[in-house]
Amino acid sequence: MSSAVEFKQTGHLDPALLDPKAAANAEKLLGRWANTNRETRGIAECEIQRDGDQFSIQIFGAGEDGPIAWPRARTKALANLEEEAGQRTIALAANFEFGFMKSEIYIRVNKGVLVIVLYNTFQDDSGRSNYLNREFFYRVK
Amino acid sequence: MQFAQLSDHVETNGSNASMDLQALPGVWINSNPNTSGIARMVMSEANGKLSLQVFAVGPDGPIDWGSADVKVFAGVPTSKVGAGFTCNFDFGFAETELQGMIMKGLLVLAQFHRFKDDSKRADFFVREYYALEHGRYE
Numbered sequence: 001m002s003s004a005v006e007f008k009q010t011g012h013l014d015p016a017l018l019d020p021k022a023a024a025n026a027e028k029l030l031g032r033w034a035n036t037n038r039e040t041r042g043i044a045e046c047e048i049q050r051d052g053d054q055f056s057i058q059i060f061g062a063g064e065d066g067p068i069a070w071p072r073a074r075t076k077a078l079a080n081l082e083e084e085a086g087q088r089t090i091a092l093a094a095n096f097e098f099g100f101m102k103s104e105i106y107i108r109v110n111k112g113v114l115v116i117v118l119y120n121t122f123q124d125d126s127g128r129s130n131y132l133n134r135e136f137f138y139r140v141k
Numbered sequence: 142m143q144f145a146q147l148s149d150h151v152e153t154n155g156s157n158a159s160m161d162l163q164a165l166p167g168v169w170i171n172s173n174p175n176t177s178g179i180a181r182m183v184m185s186e187a188n189g190k191l192s193l194q195v196f197a198v199g200p201d202g203p204i205d206w207g208s209a210d211v212k213v214f215a216g217v218p219t220s221k222v223g224a225g226f227t228c229n230f231d232f233g234f235a236e237t238e239l240q241g242m243i244m245k246g247l248l249v250l251a252q253f254h255r256f257k258d259d260s261k262r263a264d265f266f267v268r269e270y271y272a273l274e275h276g277r278y279e
Binding site: 132 | 142143145146147148149150151153154155156157159161177178179197198200204206212213214215216217218219220224225227228234235237238240242249253254260261263266268
């Protein structure tokens with residue numbers, strides 16, 4: 001990579017970032033996923049579809065009378081150049097806006113398990129603390 | 142009360158107590174000495190708010206990213222104990238979002254790097270682990 005390229009860490013100069021396949025290995029993320037914890041009070045299910053270079057994420061929150069469909073989010077994949085044990089996968093990041101709350105999430109697959117990490121920010125005056133959560137999912141379809 | 146998942150639906154006592162930030166301030170060191178990313182972070186508290194200064198690995202030594210304001214998150218909506226954070230750095234040519242979560246004293250940091258220049262570099266994600274320097278065994 002040219003030394004004229006701007007950077008703020010050595011990782012920004014990794015030649016792999018110019019590899020068109022850097023964010024191409026997305027098949028592991030696609031499909032319908034169910035929470036490994038059947039008693040979850042968070043995300044019950046998640047469906048990820050691909051449409052060209054975009055991904056569509058449909059999340060269903062656990063509700064009192066059945067799943068709560070979140071607004072569908074569209075996002076692009078992020079390459080993952082290095083992680084433990086030389087593992088390389090990709091990740092998705094998306095934001096969900098509910099009005100009273102917004103949720104920033106990221107999704108990745110680790111050894112066949114889908115991991116969703118959420119950072120929830122309340123925008124109402126309910127007195128609830130902003131909170132984070134991490135949940136695990138297995139592929140059902 | 143509105144909710145998108147049952148875990149949002151909690152009873153609150155109306156308390157405006159500030160968040161307990163005790164777990165977050167200090168110097169956080171990357172567990173991987175060969176990282177090509179963030180080597181060290183300094184989390185500082187002033188007037189009940191946190192800021193994060195980042196030092197990344199550069200070809201000629203550490204690169205100081207400067208400081209950014211930190212938004213703190215609890216573990217559940219009824220808690221007032223800080224368990225994680227988010228913050229953003231805008232470098233002009235790129236933006237980096239950091240999402241940190243403390244697990245058993247370890248800081249798990251997800252980093253989202255998005256390029257805004259015409260270098261054709263792929264946006265990328267890295268997850269790394271950081272330990273809080275405590276000096277207890279030195």
